[in-house]
Amino acid sequence: MRLRHLIVSVLLPLAAGGCAGSQSALDPQGPNAASLAWLIGAFTIVCGIVWLLVMIVVGVALLRRRGAAEPADTPLAEDPGRERRKGAVVLAAVLATVVIVTGLTVISYLATHSLTAASGEPLVVRLRGYQWWWEVTYTSPSPDRFVTSANEIRVPVGRPVRLELSAADVIHSFWVPSLAGKQDLIPGRDNQLTFTAERPGIYRAQCAEFCGVQHARMALVVVALPPDEFAAWLDGQLRDAATPANEEEAAGREVASGKACAACHTIRGTPAAGTLGPDLTHVASRQTIAAGTLPTTRGSLAAWIADPQGVKPGNKMPMVPLSADELRAVSAYMASLK
């Protein structure tokens, strides 16, 4: 345990965190990532020592015979006894390699085991990858308590979360380095990833498998909340979309249900019931829009709706022609969907 702390404290200065939430394998915030950080540290130290030893021996070998005899006299003169002794040294080095490599294999195997030993009833969340966003579905033993959201996973602190991973189009990979290693989302296959967040916080995750033109802008955040806050938030998510509080928002709802928006997006409680794009019922309660591309503000919502191809070129949301008033109204409405 002391060794573990030592290793983590050596690596920590490298783990600068950004304000978008931590996204670093060196800044573990849960038991899985912590044991992986430990493993990275252990491998780094062992391999670093081996590398250093090899370099020292190379250095000594170069320096010891500098200027000994002039070149080209008798390159074939060899002392058989000396060659045999060198052979023994080489053999010893090879055996040492075998031992080190075996040791590292065993540690690695044990680490794999510790990763899968999660305790407690997990929260099951379905995560489905799309070009270039994430659909998040919170499951429950009662089917009427399923909630669909996007580009953000909220989890209760201290409880294991099991992600059921699938892909709608091409291969993606879910990676939240501060909490766990990555796992691919593959069409035609079902994968799982279990992790636990130990502390409340925001942890950034990003697609790690090249998935097309906007692979770089396919991020999401994992928000870890205290269990009671999580329960309250989930109850909020179960409700239909907020009713417009003023005329502008009401006009925005008309735009969202009447224009092309409704063909792809769902806003529960309104006629909008498309399923090609992210569910927008509580879009304003999420940290970011367009899969981590912009922070959620009324301004960024307006910018995104006005010109999605300018913000995230190549993404699948077309520009829907709107008048200035319509744009203002629909962004006001979106910003109200807490």
Added chain:
Amino acid sequence: MTGIPHDLRDTEVDRDTVERRLAETWRTRRGFWGAIATVDHKIIGRRYIVTAFVFLLLGGVLGLLMRWQLATPEGRALGPDLYNQVFTMHGANMMFLFAVPVMEAMAVYLVPLMVGTRNIAFPRLNAFSYWIYLAGGLLLWVAFALDMGPDIGWFGYVPLSGPQYAPGKRADIWAQMITFTEIAALAVAVEIVVTVFKQRAPGMTLDRIPLFVWAMLVTSFIVMLAMPAIMVGSTSLILDRLVGTHFFNPAEGGDVLLWQHLFWFFGHPEVYIIFLPATGMISSMLPAFVRRPVFGYLALVLSMVTIGILSFGLWVHHMFTTGLPRLGESFFTASSMAIAVPAGVQIFCWIATLWDGRPVFRTPFLFILAFFFTFVLGGMTGVMVASVPLDTQVHDTYFVVAHFHYVLIGGAVFPLLGAVYYWYPKIVGRMMSERLGRWVAGLIFVGFNLAFFPMHILGLQGMPRRVYTYQADLPWGPLNMFVSLSSLMLAAGFLLFFIDAVRSARSGPPAGDNPWDSPSLEWATTSPPPPYNFARIPVVTGPSPLWENRDELPVASGLRLDRREIVITSVADAVPEARESSPRDSLWPFWAALTTSVLLIGSIFSPWAVVWGSIPVAIALIGWFWPKGTPEDEA
């Protein structure tokens, strides 16, 4: 043999006449068509090497473009679409058009000289191989220039490369470029194996074969066993795209992971196809610079063979995050770690060679030292990514980018550059500049490490690969700027290298036969070698022939002068078995390559191209193999 009137043998005349008559028999005709028709392994090898280095230059420019884009967060140098083309082109170009071909190119030039024969086996196939390789390279780069460059990554994962998600011809161009380079590589592999098995100089028993030749022999077997996997893969992909088969479509019973298995069953041995020749270069260069034979010849040979075999048992470590069964993954962790053992044997043998050597610090040796520093580090990170749990954090991040550049640049390009400095005088007849060479080695070594070491940290800090940009609030900006600036230093080193190589061809000091006082056979002839390589075939009496026979090499004679003849020897003991004719120059390989290229490129656009295109291919092949009553058909 009987009944041929002018059976002029080299035993009947003096040396001057021998050389004059041999030059007459083996020379390449002057002029454009003579150059097209040549089957001289030295001319083809030189072409191959120069072409591969042109692709290195182009690929390097792409690398710099990527660094320009990534130097700052939210960079605007390249858009996402162009960036994706650029990184795909960089990877595909470097792997398929530079790294593998350049190693084979070096072998095409050097192996016949090192084993003491007059031409490579199947020299017309060799010519065909080059033209096919050139056509594949042109296909890729012309497509890129037309904004049709592939944008699916050099690994072309389905479904992203499949018909549904990669419309247009970009993915087809990538897949067909693979076909070209695989044909070229398979052809060379066959030639090398036969040359090494049957054309070695008399007396060059298995334990006297130069280690670079051993490395190429093992590599050639890896090529022959690994490349069919990718050809099955890329052909299935082309069929999925062109005629609607469903090999990789899960909705129709296909499997997307099948592609990854096929690709990496080739893709991992590919790394050793690049790396093993480089280790062979080191083993072959080292004696000249430490003034003693390499330590542990047998151990080095066995470790190369072991690496060759193990390389086929590692591919799953590219797939540790795909959710394969855990027991299988553990097996691949163990096998991936195990390859560190034969790699270690090689390192230890080289160090033991250094230990009693008298180092001569010339440019090739500096590159060997740069190799030690860099490759061992890359090997260490290789051990790290072999661990399944560890790999789940670093897979597809800049850590892996750093790792494989350490292994491929440190492990293969450094020895290759050393090899260019080392063999350049043999190929060109002039020395490269020692003064510039030190700058080249220094700039490339320091620039490389400054540019790539920080990528390990970026990867651990969460930066994924293949992203065209990153946001300003992520903590990766300063290191990326540092990496980009350092890449300029690396680029300056390569630029200086190209300047030195071009300049020395005109103004370098004449090299003489054996400028480094090296022990192997390629140094027993003039620099550059005559068209017939050796006036009389050398006879080998030990593993370091030019050191054992300081005054004059024993030679075998009795070959005819008036037609191209080589000595065939037995596989194990290199006992002379027969004289065999070696083919004369011919235009047919060129026509065959041209028609094959038309067929392959046409098939990107229509399946009918395979039907109609096969007619000219058939004509060219019939022309190529038509019995013409020429001497080579009589042997």
